Amino acid sequence: MIIEEDGSPASGALEGADLIKDSNVATFIADVVEVSKTVPVIVDFWAPWCEPCKQLTPTLEKLVTLGGGIVRLVKINVDENQQLAAQLRVQSVPTVFGFKQGQPVDGFAGAQPESQIKAFIDRLTSGAKSPLDEALEQAAAALEAGDPATASSTYAQVLGQDPANGKALGGLIRCYLASGEAAQARELIDGLEAAMKADPDVAAAITALELAEQGEATESIDLSELEGKLAANENDHQARFEMALALYGSGAAEAALDQLLEIVRRDRAWNEEAARLQIVKIFEALGPSDPRVVSARRQLSSLLFS
Numbered sequence: 001m002i003i004e005e006d007g008s009p010a011s012g013a014l015e016g017a018d019l020i021k022d023s024n025v026a027t028f029i030a031d032v033v034e035v036s037k038t039v040p041v042i043v044d045f046w047a048p049w050c051e052p053c054k055q056l057t058p059t060l061e062k063l064v065t066l067g068g069g070i071v072r073l074v075k076i077n078v079d080e081n082q083q084l085a086a087q088l089r090v091q092s093v094p095t096v097f098g099f100k101q102g103q104p105v106d107g108f109a110g111a112q113p114e115s116q117i118k119a120f121i122d123r124l125t126s127g128a129k130s131p132l133d134e135a136l137e138q139a140a141a142a143l144e145a146g147d148p149a150t151a152s153s154t155y156a157q158v159l160g161q162d163p164a165n166g167k168a169l170g171g172l173i174r175c176y177l178a179s180g181e182a183a184q185a186r187e188l189i190d191g192l193e194a195a196m197k198a199d200p201d202v203a204a205a206i207t208a209l210e211l212a213e214q215g216e217a218t219e220s221i222d223l224s225e226l227e228g229k230l231a232a233n234e235n236d237h238q239a240r241f242e243m244a245l246a247l248y249g250s251g252a253a254e255a256a257l258d259q260l261l262e263i264v265r266r267d268r269a270w271n272e273e274a275a276r277l278q279i280v281k282i283f284e285a286l287g288p289s290d291p292r293v294v295s296a297r298r299q300l301s302s303l304l305f306s
Contacts, residue, residue, distance in 0.1 A: 019064050020073045025084040031074050036099035040124045041072045043097040043104075045090045047079050052111035053094045059114055060096070063121060066162055068131040071121055098124040132158055136167050143171065148178040166199030173205035177212055185209050208285035215249020218242065237263050237270045241278070248282065257282060257296040264303050276300070 023031040032041050044060055046053040057075065064073040078085045078093055088097065088104070098106035098120065106124055108116075129137075139154035152175035158168040169192070176185035189197070189206055196202055221242055229239040240259050248256035260282075263275035279300060283293050 019067070019069065019071075020061055020075070023074045023076055025081050028074075028076075028084060032099050033102045035072060037102050039070070039072055041074055041099040042121070042124070043099060044073060044075045045078050045085055045088075045093055045095045045097075046075060047077065047093045050093045056094045056096070056111045056117075059117055063114070063117055066130060066132050067121065067125075070125045070128040070130050096120075100124065132162060132165070136165075136171070139168075139171055143175060143178060146178075148175040151175050152179075164196065166196070166201040169196065169199070170201030170203075170205035173202070174208060177205075177208060182209060182212055182216075186213075204284045204287065207281050211248060211281060211285050214245060218246040218249045221246040223247075235266060237267060237275070241271070241275060244275075244278065253282060253286060254292045254296075257292060261296060261299050261303065264300065268304065276304075 021031060032043055035041050042060060042064065044057055046057055060073055064071055076084060078090060092109055094111065095109045096107055097104045106120065108120065112120070135154050135158050139151040139158070142148075142154065143151035152172060155168045155172040155175060158165055159172070162168070169188075173185045173188060176182065176188065185205075186209065189202075189209065192202065197206060223243060223246055226239045226243045226246070229236050230243070233239075240263055244256040244259035244263075247253075247259065257279060260275045260279045263270060264279070268276060279296065283297065286293050288294075
């Protein structure tokens, strides 16, 4: 749930107690069937002695709470509601059903990784956006518009609700970079656990930082000198590579990619495929939807597979 500046819940957000409740055979119709006619309901059949339930239920609770109202969670203790479990043909616990319009429409059995549960919720809600998702989109838009201060504030707010949110962490790292605060970005990254660094959004932001640090090391490079070397020898791949680094460091990512692609075109194996690997790093840093990446990826594929 996103918190407004005055400390109150954001408009439309629900408290966790309203989103998650225990139910039984007597209240199942009201808690699940009727409620699901207006908002999807996840039904978690669990048991106190079930070890996988102890892993799954907290994850369900977390994701439903972060959803801020796009889905509800109803928990059913099978030991106390055996008749209800039998009616829904629950053969083992944990078993999870997704209800919409009064009917079960999806489900799974056994503990699942968080990514799979997110996908389950996304299907159940038809891709509805939670307040956190909307905040992340607003932050990304602010960063893209050149307002890292606003973006940073929003990302920090998201992290206050979901400390392990990869999009927010990656976004915050990029905000530091956009603000010229590479040292703060490095400090944030160094404090992350290995699993968090492996998150795709965080990993991409780390790559962006590494490229920025690489660019700082090329600030003293004289582009005119490199141009002279290339004029004398078009196959001076080291000079072309250094030019690409300098160009990227100055913000000319497209020109940098052009130079790296030219190296691949002339000698893809040069320096253990250094040019191709650098291209991949830039792709990761810019993101797959960036027009410069889309164009360069097409050119790279043509060079590698022609």
